[in-house]
Structure formats: structure tokens, C-alpha cells
Amino acid sequence: MEEYKELAEQLARAKTIAVLTGAGMSTESGIPDFRGQNGIYAQEDNVEYYLSEHYFTSHPVDFWHRFKRMFSLKMMGTFLPNKGHIFLQALEAAGKKVTILTQNIDGLHTKAGSTNVIELHGTLQTATCPICSQKYDLSFINSQDVPVCRQKGCGEILKPDVVLFGGIVPRIDEAFAAAAESDVLLAMGTSLEVTPVNHIPFYVTSESPRTYKAIINKTATRMDHLFDLVIHHSIGDTVSQLRAYMAELR
Known part of the structure; x- marks a missing residue:
């Protein structure tokens, strides 16, 4: 469990956190992964x-x-935020500046109460x-x-x-800037296969080497090597562990 402790310590110390989320963030809410078996x-x-x-x-x-x-x-409209969404809102409620850079269009980060959400691929809600x-x-x-x-x-x-195929991704420059300015870049539930969003870890590695980078995803990605810490596990179980370790650090 050393990797969980390490990430918990990094999140506890961080003042600014950028979180890059993908379809795997919402599967525990019952929404199929876009490219998954039932997607x-x-x-x-x-x-x-x-x-x-x-x-x-x-x-x-x-x-x-x-x-x-x-x-x-x-x-x-019936899907509800899961442990992952709630964990990110709790980080913000604890006084950290949390910017969520999401590829998801389900609106669950906002429904969970996160206030600084950049919906890179838009929303199904409107x-x-x-x-x-x-x-x-x-x-x-x-x-x-x-x-x-x-x-x-x-x-x-x-x-x-x-954002339909062939359309322009809005606020992408803002997302790159927020990631590079953060103390921690945390990727959650994303295979990092979709451009231009998957260029964010490359950009942070190049432009902001001080930023600590971690990824939580059930399966390996082609970009795991860019991160300081890699956790291949479910988001719900992982954030439960992180909550427990962060509580010990208080």
C-alpha cells in the first residue's frame, strides 16, 4: 500500500490540484465506458x-x-456521483484549489458539488x-x-x-495551463487515447517538471511512463484508501 500512502501525502501537501478524468470515472455510477465492452x-x-x-x-x-x-x-438525469466524484469535491471543501479537466459529458462532477469543472467535451445536460x-x-x-x-x-x-466529431475542443488552452500550474496532476479513469486531451501529461512533463503526476486507472495506458505514480485499481476502492491515509495525516 506504499503507493497509496505516497499519493495521499502528495494530495495532503498540495495547494493546487488538477484532475484529468475520463469515462472510467463514471463507470461506478452505472454509465458504460464509451469504448468498453458495453459502451x-x-x-x-x-x-x-x-x-x-x-x-x-x-x-x-x-x-x-x-x-x-x-x-x-x-x-x-438519474445517474448519481460515485465515491470518486465525491472524493474530489471533498478535496475542494478542505480548502484546496481543485480544477477538474473532464472528458466526460455526464455532468456528474458538477452534480457532486465541484465548482471548478472544465468540461472539455461539453455536456449532455443542455x-x-x-x-x-x-x-x-x-x-x-x-x-x-x-x-x-x-x-x-x-x-x-x-x-x-x-463536442461532436470534427468539432473544436473548447477551453483546451485553459486546461493545459491549469495542469501545468498545479502541484499535483491526477489522472483518473482515462485511457489517454483521445487527442488533444491526452497531450496534457506530455505538456506538464515538459513545461512543469515540479508538478507531481499520478494516474489511477484499472488498466495500463500507453502513457503510464510519464507519471511519477501509477495505480491500476478501481477508483472507488482507491479513493477509500486515500481518504483513510489522509485522515491519519491530519
Whole structure:
């Protein structure tokens, strides 16, 4: 358990923490890993084509039918934060500056109470009118087969507030800066396969060698060698151990 103690000590000392999270962060909440055995890639064909900017623009009605099915949008509001999300919120509540850089679109970090969340791939919780920029929540999106803007004289089909394939990743420069400025960069539940987000560990290694880097993921990644500490275990069990060791340090 020495690696748990080491990470607990690093987190206890840190004033600023950047946390890079991926799909594995939310699997313990019941949301399938995007590329896992029960994820979208395993259940659907041509995912990147049908979830692209081009397909939304060309076939918005069919896009929404597929989008709602792929992401089980009717269920999305029922998922709850798990031990991992709650642990990160607790670090913030303890007075640390915690910036969450998440690839997830489920909104669970915000639901857990974390206040500084950069949703790099957007969110499933809202959709926006491409014409008048009016924003609508998940309940409204689910109330219509194909959600359209209700602003007077508009009626445009809404666009989900997620980064579609071929789209631009917002706030990526802010994410790189937050990671490099942190005392600890903690990656959780990410295979580090998706660009440009997976360049963050490289950037921190190059630009901020003082930053301590750790990764918690069930399986090995191609970038494990970039981290000072690697834990291949479930997030829930790991944060329970970290909580216990950090309590001893008080």
C-alpha cells in the first residue's frame, strides 16, 4: 500500500490540484465506458460518422434519434456521483484549489458539488439553438422527439452541447495551463487515447517538471511512463484508501 500512502501525502501537501478524468470515472455510477465492452462503440456502427458535425448539419432529425439512443438520454438525469466524484469535491471543501479537466459529458462532477469543472467535451445536460443561442435543459430535450427552439419566430432544431466529431475542443488552452500550474496532476479513469486531451501529461512533463503526476486507472495506458505514480485499481476502492491515509495525516 506504499503507493497509496505516497499519493495521499502528495494530495495532503498540495495547494493546487488538477484532475484529468475520463469515462472510467463514471463507470461506478452505472454509465458504460464509451469504448468498453458495453459502451457505444460496442453497441453501434459508425459512431464517429453519426456523432459528427457533418451528420448533425446534414441529417439533424436522424442525428437526434441516434444521439438519444446512444446516450440513453432519458436515463441521464438519474445517474448519481460515485465515491470518486465525491472524493474530489471533498478535496475542494478542505480548502484546496481543485480544477477538474473532464472528458466526460455526464455532468456528474458538477452534480457532486465541484465548482471548478472544465468540461472539455461539453455536456449532455443542455442543448443550444444554433440560430438564437437560447439554451435548454435536459428535461426540455427529453420532452420532444426532436428538440426545437421555442423562441418566437425561431423553431430551429437544437444542437447538443457536446463536442461532436470534427468539432473544436473548447477551453483546451485553459486546461493545459491549469495542469501545468498545479502541484499535483491526477489522472483518473482515462485511457489517454483521445487527442488533444491526452497531450496534457506530455505538456506538464515538459513545461512543469515540479508538478507531481499520478494516474489511477484499472488498466495500463500507453502513457503510464510519464507519471511519477501509477495505480491500476478501481477508483472507488482507491479513493477509500486515500481518504483513510489522509485522515491519519491530519
